[in-house]
Amino acid sequence: MTASTGKGAVGRIPNRRLKRRLPLSARRAWVGLAFVSPFIVGFIAFYARGLLLTLEFSLSDLSLKPDGGYTLAFSGLKHYIYAFREHATFKQVLTSSVGNMLLDVPLILFFSLFMAILLNQRFRGRTAARAIFFLPVLLNAPAISDALDMARALLLGGTSPASATVMNAAGGGVNVSYYVDMLGSLGMPRAALNYIVGAVSRINSIITSSGVQIVIFLAALQSISPALYEVARIEGATAYEAFWKITFPMVSPLIVTNMVYTLVDSFVSSDVISLSYDTIFGAAKQYGLGSAFSLVSMIALCGILMTASGIVSKRAFYQN
Amino acid sequence: MRSETSRNTRGRIISGTKSWLLALLRWALIIGVSYVIVSPLLGVAARSFFSNTDQFNPMVYMIPQTPTLERYQVALKVMSYASVLPRNLLFVGGLAVIQAIVCSMVGYGFARFRFPLKGLLFGCLIIMIVMPSHVIMLPLYMLFQRFDPLGIVTRLGLTPPNLLASPWPMYIMTVFGAGLRSGLYIYIFTQFFRGLPKEIEEAAEIDGAGAFYTYLRVMLPNAIPSALTVLIFSVVWQFNDKFYAQLFSISPRIVLSKQISGLQASVSNLYQLRDPSLTTLYLYAGVMLAIVPLLVLYVILQRRFIEGVERSGIVG
Incomplete structure (x- = not known):
């Protein structure tokens, strides 16, 4: 004991630090909370509260008071039952929105990965090409495109579905349905054929909605070390093998990111969102029903997001 | 051989x-x-440069024979471009600066501090990024229609103000890190600050700087590339935003894109033009005027736009 007193005097410094470490870490925790506090307030005041209120509205009949307040009368699952059993269009709009989303997402992902690989190569005019490919992100203003759509509708005296216009336009030079029929009679599955025709007719929207994805993939491609390709080439790998063994695994984590981005982005501009907006703020002002619509569609989105990212991220390659 | x-x-x-x-x-x-x-x-x-004769001449394609600037003159007047554009830029720019400041602070907090419930809060951030704000549109609308946080205003004996039709809802939401795509910006800053070496801060702290001072004078200057990305994207997305502008019925006097939707009808009423193929030309001029600010911004900052995303830390 007595022999160790000398050592104790030396060891006091770490001891003291140990004592002070707890208050320091607590203090740092408070500072951290202070930095994050705007977000905490914002999340609780707008998002958490909003979500709970939407749930409450969807379960009740809401009537506005003249001073801006409102009264709620609990009505159980009435609006949900109405939405699924009686509402004229909700089920169709929901399924078609989800269906379009599921069709578009793989196309956008493939297209943007392909284009990113193309733009990553060295060639003259690469900067200009990149600038053009990023332009849709900039010019994606719904207000403007709605106004242009309306102008077009005024000119034509009515709207026509985009695929029909493409078919008509294409029909001028090439008889599309002839080739479709020919491929069909060659034994190509009808469903695959319809998918391809649909993809071609939506090529415009696919190109314009893959700007951010292309840039994200480009960044991922540029972060791959060239040494990997060098090694593969020396070992005798072909370009095809190098793509599947190097490029694809290295960008695969960003496929998940891009998929989530694309899913959310295409959901926000889908018809089911505008249906719930119109139900709430339209002439009828069915607050409860509109809230039920938006909740159901959000649950659908969450389900898709979770399953899709679960499936893809299990196959993605993470370095750590 | x-x-x-x-x-x-x-x-x-x-x-x-x-x-x-x-x-x-x-x-x-x-x-x-x-x-x-x-x-x-x-x-x-x-x-947008076609004159009437060009529009009705089937031989004219893309290049007008008798170009005119009349469409632009009318569109400038009807959209009150000269007064709306500066206001809109001020609105959008102010929001972008708030976004950059608030989101960088929150991102720094997430990246460098340990505090209780951090995992849960980060989960909330992910929810905020992924959840479309359409789900909470009715509560937001009602909140700002009768703005009475925690009942303070009524307790003071005042009538709660109606903030709709003003830019205030957007400012309030952005200050609390819940504005347009704030979640994404917070995430960008978090990833960026995580990538910076810790030694910079330690040095500052040893020299006696407080946490906030360290953030302001040491970390923020380092985060300028990310902040620029966030500023640019915030300007672009806020400028193009329709959802919040519509939900909070923000006045068309400060939102340029709102001027577009009524342009064709106003031209047709004001100038007694009933032919939609002619009024469309005014709309085209208006659309060009509405996208020119962004195009100019893009031409100036083109390199920053694309490289900004690449270096912002989204990719990791």
Whole structure:
């Protein structure tokens, strides 16, 4: 004991630090909370509260008071039952929105990965090409495109579905349905054929909605070390093998990111969102029903997001 | 010997043709896709200069024979462009600066501090990024229609103000890190600050700087590339935003894109033009005027736009 007193005097410094470490870490925790506090307030005041209120509205009949307040009368699952059993269009709009989303997402992902690989190569005019490919992100203003759509509708005296216009336009030079029929009679599955025709007719929207994805993939491609390709080439790998063994695994984590981005982005501009907006703020002002619509569609989105990212991220390659 | 050289030249010719074909294919694809992107824009731009005779002349395609600036003059007047554009830029720019400051602070907090419930809060951030704000539109609308946080206003004996039709809802939401795509910006800053070496801060702290001072004078200057990305994207997305502008019925006097939707009808009423094929030309001029600010911004900052995303830390 007595022999160790000398050592104790030396060891006091770490001891003291140990004592002070707890208050320091607590203090740092408070500072951290202070930095994050705007977000905490914002999340609780707008998002958490909003979500709970939407749930409450969807379960009740809401009537506005003249001073801006409102009264709620609990009505159980009435609006949900109405939405699924009686509402004229909700089920169709929901399924078609989800269906379009599921069709578009793989196309956008493939297209943007392909284009990113193309733009990553060295060639003259690469900067200009990149600038053009990023332009849709900039010019994606719904207000403007709605106004242009309306102008077009005024000119034509009515709207026509985009695929029909493409078919008509294409029909001028090439008889599309002839080739479709020919491929069909060659034994190509009808469903695959319809998918391809649909993809071609939506090529415009696919190109314009893959700007951010292309840039994200480009960044991922540029972060791959060239040494990997060098090694593969020396070992005798072909370009095809190098793509599947190097490029694809290295960008695969960003496929998940891009998929989530694309899913959310295409959901926000889908018809089911505008249906719930119109139900709430339209002439009828069915607050409860509109809230039920938006909740159901959000649950659908969450389900898709979770399953899709679960499936893809299990196959993605993470370095750590 | 001879056969070997001939094989070599043949191989060179084959590989030369192959790379030449590949370049051709690449060019065809890039030009094709660029055409799909640019052609609507070029069409609108060209037609905004069409005079009446050009519009009705089937021989005229893209290049007007008698170009006119009349569409622009009318559109400028009807949209009250000269007064709306500066207000809109001020609104959008102010929001962008708030976004950059608030989101960088929150991002710094997430990146460098340990505090209780951090995992849960980060989960909330992910929810905020992924959840479309349409789900909470009715509560937001009601909140700002009768703005009474925690009942303070009524307790003070005042009538709660109606903040709709003013820019205030957007400012309030952005200050609390819940504005347009704030979640994404917070995430960008978090990823960026995580990538910075800890030694910088430690040095500052040893020199006696407080946490906030360290953030302001040491970390924020380092985060300028990320902050620029966030500023640019915030300006672009806020400028193009329709959802919040519509939900909070923000006045068209400060939102340029709102001027577009009524432009065609106003022109047709004011100038007694009933032919939609002519009023469309005014709309085209208006659309050009509405996108010109962003195009100018893009031309100036083109490199920053694309490299900003690459370096912002989204990719990790």
